[in-house]
Amino acid sequence: MQTLQSSSRDSSTAYAREDWKSGYLSQPEEFAYWVDDIEGEIPLELSGTVFRNGPGLTDINGYPLHHPFDGDGMISSMAIANGKAFYRNRFVRTAGYVAEQKSGKPEYRGVFGTQKPGGWLANAFDTQLKNIANTHIIYWGGKLLALWEAAEPHRLDPQTLETFGLDYLDGLLKKGDAFAAHPKIDPDREGAARLVNFAVKPGLSSTISLYEFSADGQLADQSRHTLPGFAFLHDFAITPNYCIFVQNPVSFNPLPFVIGWKGAAECIQFNPKQPTKIVVIPRSDASDAQGEVRFFETDSCFVFHHANAYEQDGKLILDSICYEKFPTLEGASDYSEVDFDHVPTSKLWRFTVDLSTAQVDVEVLVERICEFPALHPQKVGRPYRYLYLGAAHSSTGNAPLQALLKRDLETGEEQLWSASPHGFGGEPLFVPHPAGTEEDDGWLLLWLYNAEFHRTELAIFDAKEITAGPVATLKLKHHVPYGLHGSFTPTYFGPDSDAVA
Ligand code: CO
Numbered sequence: 264m265q266t267l268q269s270s271s272r273d274s275s276t277a278y279a280r281e282d283w284k285s286g287y288l289s290q291p292e293e294f295a296y297w298v299d300d301i302e303g304e305i306p307l308e309l310s311g312t313v314f315r316n317g318p319g320l321t322d323i324n325g326y327p328l329h330h331p332f333d334g335d336g337m338i339s340s341m342a343i344a345n346g347k348a349f350y351r352n353r354f355v356r357t358a359g360y361v362a363e364q365k366s367g368k369p370e371y372r373g374v375f376g377t378q379k380p381g382g383w384l385a386n387a388f389d390t391q392l393k394n395i396a397n398t399h400i401i402y403w404g405g406k407l408l409a410l411w412e413a414a415e416p417h418r419l420d421p422q423t424l425e426t427f428g429l430d431y432l433d434g435l436l437k438k439g440d441a442f443a444a445h446p447k448i449d450p451d452r453e454g455a456a457r458l459v460n461f462a463v464k465p466g467l468s469s470t471i472s473l474y475e476f477s478a479d480g481q482l483a484d485q486s487r488h489t490l491p492g493f494a495f496l497h498d499f500a501i502t503p504n505y506c507i508f509v510q511n512p513v514s515f516n517p518l519p520f521v522i523g524w525k526g527a528a529e530c531i532q533f534n535p536k537q538p539t540k541i542v543v544i545p546r547s548d549a550s551d552a553q554g555e556v557r558f559f560e561t562d563s564c565f566v567f568h569h570a571n572a573y574e575q576d577g578k579l580i581l582d583s584i585c586y587e588k589f590p591t592l593e594g595a596s597d598y599s600e601v602d603f604d605h606v607p608t609s610k611l612w613r614f615t616v617d618l619s620t621a622q623v624d625v626e627v628l629v630e631r632i633c634e635f636p637a638l639h640p641q642k643v644g645r646p647y648r649y650l651y652l653g654a655a656h657s658s659t660g661n662a663p664l665q666a667l668l669k670r671d672l673e674t675g676e677e678q679l680w681s682a683s684p685h686g687f688g689g690e691p692l693f694v695p696h697p698a699g700t701e702e703d704d705g706w707l708l709l710w711l712y713n714a715e716f717h718r719t720e721l722a723i724f725d726a727k728e729i730t731a732g733p734v735a736t737l738k739l740k741h742h743v744p745y746g747l748h749g750s751f752t753p754t755y756f757g758p759d760s761d762a763v764a
Contacts, residue, residue: 277656277683282714283663284599286687286745287331289320294741295351298341303735305346305723306706308697311753312421313341313708313721316400316409317746319354324367326380329526330598331745333373335360336397336409336417338424339710339743341721342757348721348737349757355409355417356426359393374413376526386523394429398444399748403458404480406430410444412463412497421756435474435482444748445498445568449475450641452503457483459501459546461508465515469494473506473544486547488556495531500572500581502644504549507581509566510558512537513589533589535563541581541616541623559616561623565589570611570636573646579616582650582672584609584634608661609634611652611670629670629677631658635690635748639702648673649703651691651726656683664688667709669729680729682722685715687745693726694751703727706734710746719743 318334321327328334336355341348354360363370369379371393378386394414401408408416408430415438418430436442446460458476463469468491475484493515500507512534519525538560545554570582586607611629616622632655638647650672653664665688666681682688688711695705707724719742722733 277662277681278665278687279684279714282685283687285714285717286712286742287321287599288742288744289322289334290337290352290742290744291320292741293353294739296349296740298348298350298737298739300738300740301348301735302738303723303733305343305348305735305737307346309694309706309723310344310755311694311751312343312402312756313692313749313751314400314402314407314421315339315710315746315749316397317748318395318397318744319352321744323363323369326369328369328373329377330373330375332375332397332528333377333395333526334397334744335363335395336411337743338400338409338419339746339749340421340424340756341737342755344755344757350737350739351424352743353419353424353426355396355419357394357396357417359395372523372526374527376529378523378526383523388521389523390521390527397747399446399750401446401458401750402752402754403446404476404478406480410442410446412444413441415440416442421752421754432474433480433482435485443496443499447499447501447643448640449501449503450643450645452483459506461496461499461506463494463496465493465495468492469496471496471508471544473546475546475548484546484548486544488544490542490556497567498569500569500583500644501546502572502574502579504546504574505572505579506544506546507569507572507579508542508544509569509581509583510540510542511565511589512539512563513565531589533565535588537563539564539566541579541614543579543616543618557618557621559621559623561614562625563588564612565607568634568636570650570652571638571643571647573644575646577618579614579618580646581614581616582628582636583612583614584636585612603661606661608632611636611650628672629654629668631655631668632661632664633668634664637691637693637707639693639695639705641695642702647702649726651693651707653688653690653709654679656681667691667707667724667729669703669707669726678729680724680732682711682713685713687712687714689745690748692749692751708751709733710743710749712742712745713738717742 319337396409407421441462564585633652654668655662669678721737
């Protein structure tokens with residue numbers, strides 16, 4: 264998820280607030296073209312397609328959304344081969360997008376507080392969710408799927424980004440079923456990669472469904488578990504034996520949502536006096552998993568995203584981005600007016616869970632504002648050395664993500680590259696070099712919004728040396744509003760790349 268953050272005193276010169284805000288402007292147009300404005304050179308060994316999802320609209324025909332998370336999902340793709348790149352973007356044709364583009368006004372309430380016109384009476388008792396398909400996009404088992412955690416995935420054509428419609432995963436999901444937006448790929452399950460994902464049905468107690476899919480997209484395993492209490496679960500982590508969740512200390516009072524005053528996510532109440540729980544669920548086909556679902560209490564904090572987890576000497580190591588409390592707009596009338604100095608900060612924490620004594624140790628690994636962790640795909644669930652993050656330009660104070668941070672978890676050494684003052688980033692993607700032998704042999708792909716020219720760029724870094732700056736910057740002809748999550752597939756989904764001179 265994109266975080267809403269801005270300057271404190273010592274970072275106030277890193278960027279201008281108007282620059283930051285202009286990256287949220289709607290992009291209603293759809294494009295498809297060869298990128299001809301490239302600074303540097305695209306590495307010839309880099310071949311495949313980058314997909315990215317995020318809200319493409321922050322207004323509906325002039326009606327502003329209360330929060331960008333309520334914006335319709337728009338997919339960008341960059342197909343790269345032979346040193347050339349083809350860009351394309353298209354909106355996911357969700358039922359809500361199609362209906363609202365036709366009527367020219369909001370027809371649904373947004374989870375993050377967007378209301379239909381007409382005041383609270385027009386919104387009261389309308390608890391229908393709009394499946395906005397705006398959070399993540401993955402290519403797995405021959406399917407390109409746009410994900411939004413509270414409803415079914417939408418399937419798209421990887422070549423044209425045309426929407427085929429809702430995808431029920433070969434009958435696994437029923438109408439209205441959830442499917443989380445943060446699947447993890449286990450790089451080696453009995454010799455092959457496997458996609459692991461979850462779905463949560465929150466309530467007085469919360470039900471977690473776990474699904475595992477083989478490389479051809481077939482269901483390989485599933486299980487279901489019940490947790491006491493309301494659970495807001497956006498992401499999780501996996502190891503060879505476990506799926507790990509963080510149950511944030513929050514409760515949910517649906518009344519203001521039901522009567523039409525607030526969006527559902529605005530009814531989440533953070534309880535700082537309650538502990539955060541680390542929930543450890545054995546994978547049902549795991550060889551060494553011990554027993555039942557276990558809960559481990561730790562310091563109160565709020566987590567959207569996990570970096571990674573692994574098992575070592577009877578302990579579980581979990582690296583997560585932690586906020587001191589649930590990040591809300593803190594009374595601001597909408598997201599663009601939020602008082603950033605009062606928004607909770609996000610830092611990288613390491614939880615070490617002793618599975619035999621239930622002792623949990625907490626260490627802050629990165630004090631600088633950071634979010635959207637990325638790592639080598641072969642290291643998911645395994646001991647790892649390098650982590651890449653979107654980070655603030657300044658080492659202290661709350662601010663937007665303008666920098667790329669590489670952290671060596673063995674030595675503590677850090678490398679930083681910043682796009683300040685006019686550039687704003689987000690989630691990096693690590694793509695391994697096809698002939699690579701070391702963990703940081705590869706590239707980091709980072710979508711940047713350049714406010715100086717009101718356009719978006721895809722920056723490609725040599726992951727070994729990010730401080731040197733991008734080896735190539737692919738400049739789009741327009742901007743793309745700040746995105747959320749994306750993925751890379753080594754399959755090239757562009758036009759015939761020899762056809763272009
Ligand atoms: Co997310």
